[in-house]
Amino acid sequence: MQILTPVGIDVASQKFDVAVWKGKAAYKSKAFSNTPKGFDALKKWLEPFGDCHICMEATGAYSEPLSTFLADAGYAVSVENPARIKSFGCSELSRNKTDKGDARMIARYCKLHVPVLWQPLPLNERKLKALVNRLINLKNIGNNPSLKQNRELLESIPGIAGALSSTILGYFGDMSRFDSSKAVVAWAGLNPMLQESGLWKGKSRISKVGNAMIRKALYMPALTAMRYNPAIIALKERMNARNKSGKVVVCAAMKKLLQQAYGVLKSGQVFDAGICLAR
The missing domain is CATH 3.30.420.40 (ATPase, nucleotide binding domain)
Known part of the structure; x- marks a missing residue:
């Protein structure tokens, strides 16, 4: 022995x-x-x-x-x-x-x-446990003054509620590391990319070269924002007038919603529909 x-x-x-x-x-x-x-x-x-x-x-x-x-x-x-x-x-x-x-x-x-x-625990169970703990921490975000403030800023935007605000804070972290809203959009894979070959040659589609979880989390809130967010309602109306397909409109709404999230976190100011509509 x-x-x-x-x-x-x-x-x-x-x-x-x-x-x-x-x-x-x-x-x-x-x-x-x-x-x-x-x-x-x-x-x-x-x-x-x-x-x-x-x-x-x-x-x-x-x-x-x-x-x-x-x-x-x-x-x-x-x-x-x-x-x-x-x-x-x-x-x-x-x-x-x-x-x-x-x-x-x-x-x-x-x-x-x-x-x-x-x-x-096996590695896959450790990963799951870490994700659960992360989710609990995000749900208890009020325990951290800075995170609580950022969550309140995000949820001042019509269309963004608890699940999406937690996802944005969890995945993006400190928004100051991004130089512009374009960089945030590109990180999420919502930036346009011109097709150079194949069936869609010559047409633009979102790149999808980015964080798929963010794109997935944005989809349903974007649909809500198309009904209640003044700036995104206006965007939808402009695109409908140009006969854009429903999928293209939703992707644009997702992109706009993420840009608004970047704006409130970067400025530290709650959502202002007047400012968004003026742009």
Whole structure:
């Protein structure tokens, strides 16, 4: 049976303390920042100790990134119920509670109890979980004053409601990184592109070289905007007068809606139909 070096980790929000138990009262200890850079430093620091069995308490958002990193790196990892670790500490009559001391105690627990190994979620489930967490954060956007203000600016535009405002904020982030509304439109793949060959040679169509999720999210709000957004109603009427097809009109409405979103976020001013109609 392979003998693994017991390692205890006490994880906090900003840092984590590590203790390698070398037997009796001999330990090797070090603290690292609870960041990806700290994870890499830990991996390098553990190399001289060979194969390790790493144990830590389950502390949710604080411990999960580290435990996942270590498991992905090939280490044997156990993530234990904090109540079990606390009970073990009480059984040892531990009195002095420090982060360094807790890491050593967890290393002893790892050696003596050999807890079962923990496995991270499969990659596809991790991606799904990240998306769900992102969605929850966007729905709770009121917790962030800056995001709340930007959401209110976006939703001042007729046609933009919660789902689209969240999508725009989630995908575009800081609009100041775009030099113009044209750049935003191009990023979404709504800019026109002249067909150089094939059935549609000589005609313009949207490029679709951009973010498909944004285009999909804009479709239904654009239909709503064609009924309630004065500037987009005017655009629709002009295009209908030129006998443009329904699909072309909807794409133009999507483009216009995105330009309006860029305008309110860039200016910090709520939607003003008068300004839009004057342009």
